[in-house]
Amino acid sequence: MLDQSLEGFPKSYRLDSGLECEVRPLEARDETPFWEFFQAVPQEERMLIKHHVHRPEVIADWCSKIDYGRNLPLLGFVDDQVIGACTLHQQLGGWKRHIGRISVFIHPLFRGRGLAKSLVQEVIQIAQQSGVEKLEAEFIAEQERAIQVFAFLGFSDLLRLEAYVRDMQAVSHDYVLMGMDLTTDEEYAGVG
Ligand SMILES: CC(C)(COP(=O)(O)OP(=O)(O)OC[C@H]1O[C@@H](n2cnc3c(N)ncnc32)[C@H](O)[C@@H]1OP(=O)(O)O)[C@@H](O)C(=O)NCCC(=O)NCCS
Numbered sequence: 001m002l003d004q005s006l007e008g009f010p011k012s013y014r015l016d017s018g019l020e021c022e023v024r025p026l027e028a029r030d031e032t033p034f035w036e037f038f039q040a041v042p043q044e045e046r047m048l049i050k051h052h053v054h055r056p057e058v059i060a061d062w063c064s065k066i067d068y069g070r071n072l073p074l075l076g077f078v079d080d081q082v083i084g085a086c087t088l089h090q091q092l093g094g095w096k097r098h099i100g101r102i103s104v105f106i107h108p109l110f111r112g113r114g115l116a117k118s119l120v121q122e123v124i125q126i127a128q129q130s131g132v133e134k135l136e137a138e139f140i141a142e143q144e145r146a147i148q149v150f151a152f153l154g155f156s157d158l159l160r161l162e163a164y165v166r167d168m169q170a171v172s173h174d175y176v177l178m179g180m181d182l183t184t185d186e187e188y189a190g191v192g
Helices: 028-039 043-048 056-064 115-129 144-152 185-189
Strands: 011-014 020-025 071-078 081-090 099-106 134-140 156-166 172-181
Touching (some): 020 115, 028 071, 099 144, 134 144
Antiparallel strands (some): 020 071, 071 081, 081 099, 134 172
């Protein structure tokens, strides 16, 4: 089902500023531009990403072991530069096997042009077509803009825990878990 939902890629987007952007899943040949993209992550945003993405060997490892069933990174490109990434993370077993997690990061110079909204929307659709039943996304409360994007696309708060997570400077932050139920086409077909 996942293969089918990826058939439409690459896709071409025109961003709010009129900039043309190509969107497609990560491929092994993207190792260098994908690593360069993560070098643009400001220091204060590094804690928002769960992996050591400034290390080339981490990105090399991702690109050599691409498994869309586990991690499907959808990338936005302008020319050969990666300007945004939105990933669908899935666990293939265990009690969260029906739940996908979405994360998104947009290059600081390309924010405010609608790219996050478009990429997250695209990943929601892929998840739905692939049979994922629920989606979740994790934030600290200060990520108001990201929370706004996910709320706009249908996510709602599942949980807020005060001073629950801690950054590299040992400062505590409120933890926010948002979620969304995905209705399958069959369920829609039964309505009305
Ligand atoms: C949060 C983030 C993903 C948004 O990306 P983006 O491409 O700038 O978002 P969009 O352009 O799609 O904008 C979506 C909404 O953000 C808000 N927004 C956009 N530009 C803004 C700006 N300059 N100031 C304040 N809010 C802004 C608006 O609500 C906008 O909706 P609108 O178009 O209806 O006004 C991006 O800032 C980012 O990567 N942040 C750091 C990482 C992060 O927080 N990731 C989420 C973890 S899952």
